[in-house]
Amino acid sequence: xxxxxxxxxxxxxxxxxxxxxxxxxxxxxxxxxxxxxxxxxxxxxxxxxxxxxxxxxxxxxxxxxxxxxxxxxxxxxxxxxxxxxxxxxxxxxxxxxxxxxxxxxxxxxxxxxxxxxxxxxxxxxxxxxxxxxxxxxxxxxxxxxxxxxxxxxxxxxxxxxxxxxxxxxxxxxxxxxxxxxxxxxxxxxxxxxxxxxxxxxxxxxxxxxxxxxxxxxxxxxxxxxxxxxxxxxxxxxxxxxxxxxxxxxxxxxxxxxxxxxxxxxxxxxxxxxxxxxxxxxxxxxxxxxxxxxxxxxxxxxxxxxxxxxxxxxxxxxxxxxxxxxxxxxxxxxxxxxxxxxxxxxxxxxxxxxxxxxxxxxxxxxxxxxxxxxxxxxxxxxxxxxxxxxxxxxxxxxxxxxxxxxxxxxxxxxxxxxxxxxxxxxxxxxxxxxxxxxxxxxxxxxxxxxxxxxx
Ligand code: SF4
Numbered sequence: 001x002x003x004x005x006x007x008x009x010x011x012x013x014x015x016x017x018x019x020x021x022x023x024x025x026x027x028x029x030x031x032x033x034x035x036x037x038x039x040x041x042x043x044x045x046x047x048x049x050x051x052x053x054x055x056x057x058x059x060x061x062x063x064x065x066x067x068x069x070x071x072x073x074x075x076x077x078x079x080x081x082x083x084x085x086x087x088x089x090x091x092x093x094x095x096x097x098x099x100x101x102x103x104x105x106x107x108x109x110x111x112x113x114x115x116x117x118x119x120x121x122x123x124x125x126x127x128x129x130x131x132x133x134x135x136x137x138x139x140x141x142x143x144x145x146x147x148x149x150x151x152x153x154x155x156x157x158x159x160x161x162x163x164x165x166x167x168x169x170x171x172x173x174x175x176x177x178x179x180x181x182x183x184x185x186x187x188x189x190x191x192x193x194x195x196x197x198x199x200x201x202x203x204x205x206x207x208x209x210x211x212x213x214x215x216x217x218x219x220x221x222x223x224x225x226x227x228x229x230x231x232x233x234x235x236x237x238x239x240x241x242x243x244x245x246x247x248x249x250x251x252x253x254x255x256x257x258x259x260x261x262x263x264x265x266x267x268x269x270x271x272x273x274x275x276x277x278x279x280x281x282x283x284x285x286x287x288x289x290x291x292x293x294x295x296x297x298x299x300x301x302x303x304x305x306x307x308x309x310x311x312x313x314x315x316x317x318x319x320x321x322x323x324x325x326x327x328x329x330x331x332x333x334x335x336x337x338x339x340x341x342x343x344x345x346x347x348x349x350x351x352x353x354x355x356x357x358x359x360x361x362x363x364x365x366x367x368x369x370x371x372x373x374x375x376x377x378x379x380x381x382x383x384x385x386x387x388x389x390x391x392x393x394x395x396x397x398x399x400x401x402x403x404x405x406x407x408x409x410x411x412x413x414x415x416x417x418x419x420x421x422x423x424x425x426x427x428x429x430x431x432x433x434x435x436x437x438x439x440x441x442x443x444x445x446x447x448x449x450x451x452x453x454x
Contacts, residue, residue: 001328002350002351003322003326003327003328003351003352003354003355004351004354006322006325006326006327006328007321007322007326007355009326010322010323010325010326011321011322013323015155016153016323017321017323019152019153019154019155020145020152020153020319020320020323021320021321023149023152024152024313024314024315024319024320027149027259027260027314028314028315030260031256031257031260031311031314031365033260034255034256034260034261034262035256035257037256037262038252038256044249044252044253044367045253045366045367045368045369046369047249048249048250048253048305048307048367048368048369049305049368049369051241051242051246051249051250052304052305052368053305054242055238055240055241055242056238056295056301056304056305058242059237059238059240059295062207062240062241062242063207063237063240063286065207065208065242066205066206066207066210066240066286067286068210069206069207069208069209069210069271070205070210070212070271070272070282070284071210072210072272073209073210073271073272073273074272074273074274074282075210075272075273075282075283075284076281076282076283076284077283077284077286078283078284078285078286079285079286079288080285080286080287080288080289081288081289082113082288082289082290083112083113083114083115083118083287083289084113084118086113086115086234086285086287086289087113087114087115087118087119088118089283089285090102090115090119090199090232090234090285091118091119091122091124093197093230093232093283094119094122094124094197094232095122095124097196097197097229097230097281098196099124099195099196099197099230100123100124100125101124101125101126101127101191101195102119102124102125102126102127102195102197102198102199102232103127103129103191103192103195103197103198103199103224103228104116104126104127104128104129104130104133104198104199104200104224105129105130105198105199105200105201105214105216105220105221105224105225106128106129106130106132106133106150106201106216106221107199107200107201107234108147108201108308108330108331109201109234109235109236109287110126110199110201110234111144111330112236112289112330112331112343113234113287113289115199115234116128116137126199127188127191127195129188129191129192129220129221129223129224130150130216130218130220130221131181131184131218131220132144132149132150132151132152133150133151134184134188135150135151135154135159135162136150136151138162138163138166138167139154139162143325144324144330144332145323145324145325145332146310146313146324146332146333147308147309147310147313147331147332147333147335148258148259148308148309148310149310152323152324153323153324153325156175156177156180157175159180160173160174160175160180163180163183163184167183167184167187168183168187171183188220188223192220192223192224192227192228193227195228196228196229196230197228197229197230197231197232198224198225198227198228198230198231198232198279199224199232199233199234200214200221200224200225200231200232200233200234201214201233201234201235202214202233202234202235202239203215203239203250203254203307203308204239204240204241204246204247204250205235205239205240205241205284206240206241206242206243206244206246206247207240207241207242207243208242208243208244209244209271210271210272211244211269211270211271212233212235212269212270212271212284213247213267213268213269214266214267214268215251215254215255215264215266215267215268216264216265216266216268217259217261217264217265217266218265218266219265219266221266221268222266222268225268225270225278225279226268226278226279228279229279229280229281230279230280230281230282230283231270231278231279231281231282231283232283232285233282233283233284233285234285234287235284235285235286235287236287236289236291237286237287237288237291237292238291238295238304238305238306250307251263251264251267253307253309253367253368254307254309254367256367257307257309257310257311257365257366257367258308258309258310258311270282289343290342290343290344291304291343293342293343294339294342294343297342299374299375299378300338300342300375300378300379302370302371302375303335303338303339303342303370303375305368305370306335306339306368306370307367307368308335309367310333311362311365311366311367312333312334312335312361312362312365312366312370312372313332313333313334313335314365315361315362315364315365316333316334316356316361316362317357317359317361318355318356318357319332319333319334322355324336326355327340327352327355328349329349329352333362334356334362334372334376335362335370335372336352337352337353337355337356337372337376338352338353338370338372338375338376338379340352341353341379341383342379346379346382346383347383347384350383350384351383352379353376353377353379353380353383354380354383356372356373356376358373358376358377359373360373388429388430392430407446407448410442410446410448413442414442414446425439426439
């Protein structure tokens with residue numbers, strides 16, 4: 001389904017629009033305050049952009065350094081060309097450890113490759129431990145609608161009712177957020193202590209040392225990363241950073257841009273395995289799944305700089321009205337509109353580059369200065385165009401290439417303006433273009449007329 005068709009449906013849901021409008025307005029205001037506290041915010045953005053550009057320019061070398069460092073620290077590195085390979089690796093590790101259930105830290109990369117469904121097909125249940133992910137998982141047919149707040153489309157009353165029908169059956173949870181969260185905490189605690197295999201994503205991986213980093217707010221991540229016997233981390237290859245010092249920049253940019261915090265409540269960093277401390281076995285799965293194709297595109301490759309903070313979603317006027325489901329991708333909002341078509345091929349997601357007003361708010365908000373509007377225009381040029389549009393453009397080009405014909409067309413447009421005051425739109429089949437836009441009126445006097453008059 002195209003973005004435009006899906007958006008038409010979600011725009012009818014006034015509760016969803018209220019929930020998302022309220023949440024994004026709140027997060028936007030908090031983020032602005034958190035960013036304003038730092039006098040060197042723009043310098044930090046420059047540094048983030050430069051580190052990412054340098055990393056992408058040397059990606060094969062950084063990944064090989066990372067592999068060597070993780071292996072040296074006792075970890076096992078796997079390379080996965082696509083989602084099917086990655087899912088097979090994780091299922092094989094779970095089976096080898098006798099697990100019919102794994103606990104998960106919130107991870108967009110695992111959502112991208114449909115890992116939960118693939119593990120389920122292998123008889124392994126993947127339990128989400130992030131509160132919002134759990135809410136989505138417990139709701140039949142529901143999907144994430146925001147990078148950072150996957151259940152942003154649900155309000156407190158809806159979540160309370162959901163829990164009372166699932167993990168807290170028979171209980172009256174009341175309206176306090178703490179009581180509702182407690183129901184989830186009790187449900188998850190037993191799993192943290194008993195399930196032998198955990199699966200996580202990664203925010204960063206340091207090529208120098210082999211350290212992997214996950215930042216989160218709830219502590220569920222820390223539990224998953226430290227308590228189970230086996231830890232599997234699935235990471236998109238673009239998440240690598242060359243040096244430990246690079247974290248200094250990103251650990252300032254990410255929390256302020258995402259949750260508007262000075263630092264994340266939980267920043268977990270681990271390097272391989274260590275006797276008597278944390279998991280006994282650590283696997284790092286490096287996922288390509290279309291990323292090397294993105295890297296080959298000189299304009300589009302900026303999308304790989306993304307640190308998944310979601311600031312661009314929260315400022316986007318389109319996202320605020322349609323919500324994330326309309327994008328039909330695990331990466332919604334402006335970053336989804338440029339990343340998803342590149343990962344799957346523009347033809348498969350041809351409507352997404354048009355899911356934007358090109359206002360530029362996403363560019364201004366992005367902590368690593370990804371020029372999303374330019375990538376959108378670049379992708380629009382690659383998307384298949386409707387035949388009528390191509391025919392109109394060809395006719396316009398032919399007219400503009402012939403000065404006499406162009407002058408006649410201008411006179412005709414002027415005559416049409418005088419004769420056709422009744423409506424401001426174009427006739428069919430071009431009326432779709434003017435359904436939501438005013439047709440610019442031709443000027444009273446053309447440049448040629450003005451020139452002749454002098
Ligand atoms: S594109 Fe920029 S603002 Fe959007 S999620 Fe990625 S890093 Fe954040």
